[in-house]
Amino acid sequence: MKLYYTPGACSLAPHIAAREAGLALELEKVDLAKKTTDTGADYLSVNPKGYVPALRLDNGEILTEAAAVLQYLADQAPHGRLAPPQGTFERYRFVEWLTFISSELHKGFGPLWKPDTPEATRKTAIARLNERFAFLNEHFRKNSFLMGETFTAADAYLFTVLNWANFHKLDLAPFENVRAFLQRVFARPSVQEALKAEGLLRETT
Numbered sequence: 001m002k003l004y005y006t007p008g009a010c011s012l013a014p015h016i017a018a019r020e021a022g023l024a025l026e027l028e029k030v031d032l033a034k035k036t037t038d039t040g041a042d043y044l045s046v047n048p049k050g051y052v053p054a055l056r057l058d059n060g061e062i063l064t065e066a067a068a069v070l071q072y073l074a075d076q077a078p079h080g081r082l083a084p085p086q087g088t089f090e091r092y093r094f095v096e097w098l099t100f101i102s103s104e105l106h107k108g109f110g111p112l113w114k115p116d117t118p119e120a121t122r123k124t125a126i127a128r129l130n131e132r133f134a135f136l137n138e139h140f141r142k143n144s145f146l147m148g149e150t151f152t153a154a155d156a157y158l159f160t161v162l163n164w165a166n167f168h169k170l171d172l173a174p175f176e177n178v179r180a181f182l183q184r185v186f187a188r189p190s191v192q193e194a195l196k197a198e199g200l201l202r203e204t205t
């Protein structure tokens with residue numbers, strides 16, 4: 001399998017999930033501005049939507065959309081711990097989290113990435129994100145991870161998206177349980193390896 005990624009983008013979530021699952025994953029870096037990859041390929045011929053992540057399966061199929069890619073990888077994990085089994089109520093709970101992250105957080109950050117976003121829109125987006133952080137802070141008062149005490153692929157997605165708060169200088173100080181969650185996930189070997197592989201963390205030998 002090959003993951004098309006951009007360092008620190010939402011593609012970091014499937015990258016972490018694949019490492020957690022112990023799956024062999026080839027990486028190909030995408031320049032989102034130029035829509036090319038580091039092998040010189042035209043990225044739009046891989047994913048005509050032009051965004052990461054995209055996962056090329058061994059049979060040549062391309063799978064896109066972070067929530068779908070995460071579920072696919074979780075279902076490939078031999079130990080099956082990265083997502084509850086298909087058909088169980090817990091699986092719907094897991095999808096509920098993935099959808100919350102995708103639509104409320106991932107896309108909630110959207111206006112902050114655009115330099116031409118008017119200040120009022122930016123403030124509204126930050127206020128809405130803060131409401132979501134407060135909701136998560138309550139959740140993490142009683143739970144180590146989104147699904148309780150077990151790390152799942154949804155946590156990889158949440159970790160990835162919440163890290164953008166640093167980039168945009170959003171203040172997470174009031175959300176101490178969210179910050180503790182970020183530390184817990186950051187400490188995982190899979191996360192350290194993924195961050196190093198994407199050039200976001202220096203190698204220490």
Ligand SMILES: N[C@@H](CCC(=O)N[C@@H](CS)C(=O)NCC(=O)O)C(=O)O
Nearest residue numbers: 009010032050051052053065066067
């Ligand atoms: N709906 C897509 C959105 C993916 C997305 O927003 N990717 C961003 C990086 S986090 C991107 O590649 N943006 C560049 C672009 O849209 O041109 C998903 O959930 O995977």
